[in-house]
Structures are given as structure tokens and as C-alpha cells.
Amino acid sequence: MTASGPTLSDRQRLNWLRLIRTDNVGPATFRDLINRFGSAETAIEALPELASSGGAGRMLRVPSLADVEREAAAAAAFGARFVAIGEPDYPPMLRRMDVPPPIVALKGSPAVFRLPTIAIVGARNASVAGIRFARMLASEFGAEGYAVVSGLARGIDAAAHSGSLDTGTIAVLAGGLDKPYPPENLGLCTQIASRGALISEMPFGWEPRARDFPRRNRLVAGLGLGLLVIEAANRSGSLISARLANEMGRVVFAVPGSPLDPRSAGANALIKDGATLVTEARDVLDVLAPISGIATPPALPLEETPDFGATPPPEESDRGRVLEALGPVPTHVDEIIRHTDLHPAQVFMILLELDLAGRLERHAGGTVSLLVLDA
Structure with a gap:
């Protein structure tokens, strides 16, 4: 079942896709363009002049209407859809990010995003004990009414998803929804899509590259009220997620490990830096209980033209x-x-x-x- 509220028209949605898929247009730039021009369609018309005024050495690549129509058709054939930030099924936790993705691809049940959420991340080459503990914690969080968020990686991520399949789990993909990574988690991805939800801000058909995983980590961090790290080496992607979560005001938790195991060096360092030490599920649940029912800020209006007054253009x-x-x-x-x-x-x-x-x-x-x- 979907929530009620305003939605984009088909034309608006396609123009939102055109704008966010344009060269040099990220979430922050997209927001500024909509705030300045009132609609994606008007902003697209202004892009060449804006880029030229900024000193661009080449023309921006703006996808054609046919390009995004093909992407929308691919999403529909896959059983997914695009949801914009002002729409009812847009994940509420993402709206609390500093600069949320303006439009995301979703497959599965949007209801899982309305549960309080806990993100779990950790080592891909996790120990058997770490995998068992991640699966156990995810199951206990689910039993308490929380959805579990992770990045579909092997190791701790996969264990967190499998432990929460029956209660609600969300997988954030680094590539398009039709390009899950790693390949061995394809079966798990299919299970999540049918029992929880998949989400990505990347285009359909997009093969994930190394530079795309920090973007995925940002969404993992943004989707959780708190982020729990289980087995993370120094300079790992899990520590990037923890840093991003801290910058967003999320609570950071970490499971301690042996000083002799390099897979625990990052998690132990997080605890030294102030992360909440976790040895059982209750350590997380007690901290999140007071904030798990926090109200979500209202979404920005869809395509509403702001009043810029009589401010002259810059010279x-x-x-x-x-x-x-x-x-x-x-x-x-x-x-x-x-x-x-x-x-x-x-x-x-x-x-x-x-x-x-x-x-x-x-x-x-x-x-x-x-x-x-x-x-």
C-alpha cells in the first residue's frame, strides 16, 4: 500500500530524470536549479547559458526525452519505479539528509521505509563470528519493529539482510537496480525485492564503479536512525559510512573486536572516538528508542516557483x-x-x-x- 499525497506528473518526472542525469548536476545542484527556476523543464532550458557563464569549456550532455523514456520503460519492466522527494513514497529518512537525492528508483514495498531504521555495515571478508553476530542482531532489531538497512555487499551486509528478511530489510545498490553487486548476492537481492525493498539513485543499466560505492554508503548512512559497524578495517568503506552518518547527526555504534584482528581495527577506533560500544542488541535499542518516533520534516513542494523578488542577475x-x-x-x-x-x-x-x-x-x-x- 502506498501513502497519499501530491505526485509528479509523467512529464515532470521525465524532466526530473533528464535534469539529474545531466553532466555536473548532482543533488545539491539539482536543488539549486529547481529553487531558482521553479521546474526541471525550465532549468534544462537555462543550462547552456548557465554553464557558459561559469566558464564551461564544452557543452553539457543533457539526456533527451527519448533517453529517459527508455530508462523509465526499463524500470517498469523490472518492476521498479522512480519516486521524487516531494512524493508520499519517498523514504522519510532520506528527507532528513543535508542534500537528499531528488529522485530514487525503488523496487519492493514502500511501507518498509516508514519503519524506524538501523543501518548495519562491516567487513566483506568478515569472520564467521562476525557474520553470525550481524545476522543475530539484525533479527533482534527486526523483532523490535526496526527495518535493517545495508549495502548488499558480501560479509556483514549480506548477513544483516538475511537476518532481517522476515521483518523488513532495505538494500542500497551502488549501480542500477538491475545491476546488483556482487553477483553472488543476486539471489539475496531477489529475496529482498520481494520481501523488503531495493533502492538506488543511479540510472538503470549502470554498472557500479569504485567511485559509486561512497555514494551508496551515503544513502546507507542517511536511511538509518543509527549506523552500526561490525568488523571494519582502517580506511574501509564502513568507516566512510560511519563518518557520513556522524555528519548527518545519526548515532554511530560499533562492535569491539580483538586488537590482533585487523578487521576490527576500524571499529575499535570508532569506539575510541566516541561511538557507542555494542555487545548486544539492547545497547542499540535503548539509545534509539527516544528518537525512533521522531517526526519527519515536511517535504519541499513539488515544482513550486519561489519568489526571487527583484534581485538583479549577477554581473x-x-x-x-x-x-x-x-x-x-x-x-x-x-x-x-x-x-x-x-x-x-x-x-x-x-x-x-x-x-x-x-x-x-x-x-x-x-x-x-x-x-x-x-x-
Whole structure:
């Protein structure tokens, strides 16, 4: 059963897909474009001029309507659908992220996203004891009414999913929903789709690359009220997930392990840094109980044109002031506004132009830095 509320029209949904699949348009840029132009269709029309004003050396690749129609048809044939951030079936926990993905592909039951959630991550080459403990904890969390979120990787992820199949589990994919990874978890992926839910922000047909897994980790972290790490080496993807969860204000938990086992070095370090130590399910449940019923903030209206008043568009001298204020060190946008003494709308427009031109990098906490283009 799906929730009730406003939904995008077919035309709007296709234009949202066109915009988010455009070169240099990530979730933050998509949000700024919608806020500035009021609709994806209008924003797409403005892209060439914006990118040119930002100093782009080539034309942006914007998918055609036929391109996204084929992707939508592939999703439908797979039994999946695209859900936008303002729609009722959009996962509530994702709306609490700093910059949520504007549209995601879902397969399975949207009801599982309305359960309180716990993310579990850990080593792919996990020990037998670690796998058994992950499966046991996931089962106990499910018995208490929580859905379990993980990334479908081998090891701890697979154990967390299998332990919560009967109570609700969510798998976040690094590639398209039709390209699960690793191949040995294809059967598990099929079970999750029929009994829980699959989610991805990547296009259908997209084979996951190494650079796509941190994006997946971000969604895993964002979907959970808390994130539990079981067996993670130093410099592992699980520690990236833990860092992202901490930046989002999620609670980070870790299971301690032997100092002699390098698979536990990362989890032990998290505990030293303040993560909640976990030896049983109750250690997690007691911490999350007070926040598991927290209200979800309302979603932004779909395609509603904001009032930008009579703010004039930026001039070349304004662009020069913003470029002068930027550098390789991440700087908060508020500081750039104060330093340049420009109207916030003008600064945001200039940053948007630079972003579309591939000259801006966005960081956690609303900070940005300038990328130096190769000559």
C-alpha cells in the first residue's frame, strides 16, 4: 500500500530524470536549479547559458526525452519505479539528509521505509563470528519493529539482510537496480525485492564503479536512525559510512573486536572516538528508542516557483568577486556572501554557474571550493 499525497506528473518526472542525469548536476545542484527556476523543464532550458557563464569549456550532455523514456520503460519492466522527494513514497529518512537525492528508483514495498531504521555495515571478508553476530542482531532489531538497512555487499551486509528478511530489510545498490553487486548476492537481492525493498539513485543499466560505492554508503548512512559497524578495517568503506552518518547527526555504534584482528581495527577506533560500544542488541535499542518516533520534516513542494523578488542577475564584476573569494579550501557559502557583500541570490547563481561548468566542488556542511581546470 502506498501513502497519499501530491505526485509528479509523467512529464515532470521525465524532466526530473533528464535534469539529474545531466553532466555536473548532482543533488545539491539539482536543488539549486529547481529553487531558482521553479521546474526541471525550465532549468534544462537555462543550462547552456548557465554553464557558459561559469566558464564551461564544452557543452553539457543533457539526456533527451527519448533517453529517459527508455530508462523509465526499463524500470517498469523490472518492476521498479522512480519516486521524487516531494512524493508520499519517498523514504522519510532520506528527507532528513543535508542534500537528499531528488529522485530514487525503488523496487519492493514502500511501507518498509516508514519503519524506524538501523543501518548495519562491516567487513566483506568478515569472520564467521562476525557474520553470525550481524545476522543475530539484525533479527533482534527486526523483532523490535526496526527495518535493517545495508549495502548488499558480501560479509556483514549480506548477513544483516538475511537476518532481517522476515521483518523488513532495505538494500542500497551502488549501480542500477538491475545491476546488483556482487553477483553472488543476486539471489539475496531477489529475496529482498520481494520481501523488503531495493533502492538506488543511479540510472538503470549502470554498472557500479569504485567511485559509486561512497555514494551508496551515503544513502546507507542517511536511511538509518543509527549506523552500526561490525568488523571494519582502517580506511574501509564502513568507516566512510560511519563518518557520513556522524555528519548527518545519526548515532554511530560499533562492535569491539580483538586488537590482533585487523578487521576490527576500524571499529575499535570508532569506539575510541566516541561511538557507542555494542555487545548486544539492547545497547542499540535503548539509545534509539527516544528518537525512533521522531517526526519527519515536511517535504519541499513539488515544482513550486519561489519568489526571487527583484534581485538583479549577477554581473561579470560580481562573478570576479566570488571567484576571488573562492579557493581550494572549503568555505561556507555564508562567508562568501559576507565577504563579497552580494545578495545571497546572486552568490547562489554564480556558484550554480561554476558548478555546471565543472569548476566547483561541494563538501559536507554546505561548504564549497574552487576546482582548477586543466589548461
